[in-house]
Amino acid sequence: MRQSLAYFLSCLLVIISFPLDQDPHNLTTVIHDSDSESDQSSPEVIEQHQVQQSDLGSVEQAVQHFQLASAELFQDERREHEDSDEQSRSPQAEQQNQMEASSDESQDGHNNTATEPLIQSEKLSDAGEQQQDPVQAQPPMVAEDSSPANMELEESKETEQVDPVEEPAVPTEPLIPSEYEKLAKGCEENPEDFNGWVYLLQYVEQENHLGVVRKAFDAFFLRYPYCYGYWKKLADTEKKHGNAQVAEEVYRRGVHAIPLSVDLWLHYLSFIKDNADPEDPETPSRIRAAYEHAVLAAGTDFRSDRLWEAYINWETEQERLANVTAIYDRILGIPTQLYSQHLQRYDWSRVTEIENMRHKVIELRQEVFNQNEQEVSKRWAFEEGIKRPYFHVKALEKTQLSNWKEYLEFEIENGTPERVVVLFERCLIACALYEDFWMKYAKYLESYSIEGVRHVYKKACTIHLSKKPNIHLLWAAFEEQQGNIEEARGILKSLEEVVPGLAMVRLRRVSLERRHGNLEEAEALLSEAMASGKNASETSFYAVKLARQLLKVQRSLTKARKVLLETIDKDQTSPKLYLNLLELEYSGDVQQNEAEILACFDRALSSPLPLDCRLTFSQRKVEFLEDFGSDINKSVHLQYLHPQTMSTFSLTSVLNSQLMTMNPYGMLALLISTMYSFSILTG
Template sequence: MAAEGSDMSSNGDVDSELETLAAEPLPETLEPSDEIPEPFAEVPEHVAIIPQPMAEAPEPMAEVPAAVPETSEENGGSGTTAPYAVPLEEGDEDEDGELPVDFERLWRVAHDNPQEFSSWTELLQYCEQEGHMTASRRALGAFLTRYPLCYGYWKKYADLERRAGNTNRAQEVCVRGLKAIPLSLDLWIHYITLLQDTLNMNLPESTQRIRSAFESAVLAAGMEFHSDRLWEMYTEWEREQGDLRAVTAVYEKVLRTPTQLYAGHFERFKAFLSAHHPRDILSTEEFKRLHLELQQSQGEGTTPAEGEEERPPGEDCPSDAASGHQYTEEQVQKMQELLLASRQKVYQQTEMEVGKRWNFEEAIKRPYFHVKPLDRAQLKAWHSYLDWEMGEAALEVQEGAAEDQEGASVSRGSRKRVLVLFERCLIACALYEEFWTKYVQYLEQHSVEEARSVYRRACEIHLSHKHSMHLQWATFEERHGNITEAGRVLENLEQTMPGLAMVRLRRAGLERRTGRLDQAEALLREAVQQSKDSPSLHAFYSIKLARLLLKLGKNAAKAKTVLLEAIELCPDNSKLHLNLLELEVAADVRGSGTGVQQCVSRALSAPLSPRTKLLFSQRGLQFAEDFGSSVQSVLTVYDEHQKLLKETGNKKRSAENGSSEEPEKISKMEDNSAMSTPSMATPPVAPPVPMTTPPPPMMGGDMSGSHSAYGYGGWYQQQQYGGYGYQNPWNYNQYYPPS
């Protein structure tokens, strides 16, 4: 360890990644400065972070999101790049020789059931027990790729590398973990402690490196309500370095930040202020302002004192910072009082902001991630807190930023605080789509790119198994004109979760809306071919393809061919017959019209229910009446319909008399119709006006169920055929005598 601090150049990559962590996901890049940057003034519009459990919460060793992307091949995965895993270096494979005996078995069990957390913990415990470095690296890398919110395992990984003497790799593990959860106070403290313990503090660059780490930490996590430990650690470290002005600068920031232990920071600041001369803890500019305030409070003007030479305008007087020895004890005490009075106003404003949030914070009982569901009270508490904070931010926009007497902006319900709260929420509620959706809707009002970043994080890491979130993402991209990305999202989703009909339909719909009908047709044809082993799904895709060919392709022949092929594979699917019937009905009626009768005959000979057959027969009779070429053809269809009615009636009576067969329930239309007993009354002189029967919506409407949210659950439910418009059939007995 003695030489660890001497090769500072070897740590350049870690430093650069840490700087990127503090400047990229959170704010716009900070400008280099000799002074400590103001962390909250520099925070950008979007905080692409995932917060960490509160400091008081126990280390959640069993925190697991339900699914995340595959790991890289180097870490033992399937080949997809692992965003947070630390890759194995050349020679790592042979570092400890062959892998332990049971490693491959446990590894395969974990990868075959990636959402089963116990399989991963068993693997990690085995690697730790065996003490095999390569196996532990591979297991931890793959585990943390899938479960990046488990900050305790990031610490375990870093400690593992440190014990092995790999200090640089331990630092790299911490940086990777902080990229995954930048609001992790425990991980920031662990990383900074690692630097303090391993860097050679005799080198001036070591001090600057630790200070930069502190700055990055408060920039990323300083607005967290439970960040007090980090702030206190920062002030104490600066005090140890002897830089009193830097200590004051840190206090200036934390006193303006609503945190749980805000009062303790103010008490420590008062003790710090009373123990030092204002000249030693304030910058030159602020000390000059304090000196002028002191003169005004004592009634002193700008006239030179007796015996004092008059100086040109702009030249400092002897009572400036360079001549502090001229101040009496009373003057020093007065300056301390003035300085404290100005900070007292800031403290009161902060106290008011903490009071507003206190009840919301108290209502949050589980701020860390866990696989166990949250109760409704917890979910409601997060929703209420987010809604209130967003309301505060909107109010601030309307009223303008609140300012204290010095003109410094006081943080209220700013947008930055809204972002931090959302990120905190998405630790405890990472498995709840409603919060990701709420976050995206808020961000989209300000920045499309920020909303896209949240979609990517949700879908590629925490909700990779939630298809609805991916569909929302694809819709978002299409709505903003990014057609290529929308197609990529849908294609990746279909590869991850094959067999989802709505995903294939969304892909086809995307191609159709962009004018690529050939691609839409190809996707549906592929789905038809791939679903032959599932007759109901094959029928579903066939109907969708036929509708596309008929309505947009204007090719009724192709549409008919698709439906006929589907009927041949699944003859008992009434939806296929109904769609084919409507296709024939919509054809040119000036032809022979045999297509309709053929379709009806095909349905009557198919293994359909008697009730369904009765509907087809009735529809055929209606078509013959409307467009038949001769009265004899109408009578022929009518006779066949009467036979079917009698057969259906006989089956019904047999069932009522105790037949062992399951009775087929006939729709209410049969009870209201006049078909059961032909009327022998004299027909009227003029036929009555028939009741209007709306055409069935088969080829023109969605046969798959509810249109909302592309839900196709209705496709697999028994259709209520009364919905097709046959509840009030015409009374054909008034036109033709009974057969």
């Protein structure tokens, strides 16, 4: 199995490591046809690699590169841009820049406002290199000192010292509207209210206040990063304000947060093409690299046909027919919804001018197509059952959930690791609010990728399921298994802060400390839970846990007895307290502890416990005196008293069953009988 895991993620390692502005390697063989001669002199021709269908990578590679390496998806491009900018700064260019800066000082009043969005976009681009979590990325307010924007500012300052010019006042941002504060506060207090977020975003879109728009959308994406349409809305808003680079950064954050969104990738690619410099010779390479990253992230999705078609159409426009052939070779082996159309659109006349070779090539591709057709037919019923492939806060129908579960089981048993990972990622978009699917995904990855499991737990617990305890407990247990005790401790503590009062979380924190020898901390956690109990029942529950901890782990009978006795004084109607006190006394030497054991029985018999509970304690007291008693007088007295108590209890039970049918005189008789029973029982 491990040796049969490969294509998607091993190739991911190769392609994702390439920057967006360099030529990516193809995953399939490019057939050199009669048109390839015109492409050989072009540096954009993709190096040929033969894909072996039996060489199928590993789940560990799949997860690491599909989920984790996406954080580095776009970093190399920015580094390359910075390097090229630095190299282009020759002494002549520096001198020219200084002359331009000096000559433009008189226009600073007009340029300050226009420069500010550019500086902000540079800041966003620099911050993107450092961010690890895409949904938490926010426009930073401080740019790197070495950025081109800051270099221009420094040069401008130097020229100002030579020839100072009065600058007009920079227009200040408009005040934050009170209506925004009201809507934002509602979302902060109740982040699960999706309609509240919708109202907030609709409001800020109507207001001409870019800072408020960014603030609202960033807060929204921290909670709902899978809403791909809102990523486009924010990008459009930035573009409308003239911030093209910031808009591109928004798209980057979006495809990082939801890499399987074909729609978002298509919008992003259209944005890149619309804003590309046609005179720049590197533009085709950058666009091609963006397409490669798009099909790498979302190309194995069953509904990714539009993305592949867009890639093919663009390469056709560039007249790179060898690349078009290579793309067709890749898509013909991927089960997609419109798989048959790709074979129909394929121009076989481009393959080769040699007739015999053409037939051979067509035969090979037809064989791949036939195999792919079989794979599509196996999955067609499952795909037809997916009615809502996108994210929404509304609950899914039971049939939808069942379909996803059955589809996952089928893919795990029959599919490649690439397809299993992609299907899980697709499922978790539609079922992001169901912790069962997140736990199933983490369980699947446990044998292959530690970082992949951690990534799944982190994404689920910090974004989509922040108040679901079960998956948090599993995450903490996983980190403890890996030896990350502080991380496990922090997960449990954070969960308890978000969802206070859950006994399972407090007990898990106690057991964590106990397992690692922090007995004082475990005792302190239980004592704190007792003190902060909302009612007597909750306090008694933690008291029993603390007493057991003190007795069984810390070997302190005295402290355990003290905890139970003090709690009994506050809650005299809890049978569990008396039973645990009795168990505690029994755990020692019963002959030496006879007085304490009898005192425990007497305390229960004289308490306001229900009559049946006290009868049970009376019976156990008789048994104790018979087995371990040292005073015959106590045994004889209790043997005489207990049968009377039994008969009284039986009579009382009969009368209680007739209570509802009795007249007032019958109820009075029952009351007298009950009082007589109490007098006998208590002596």
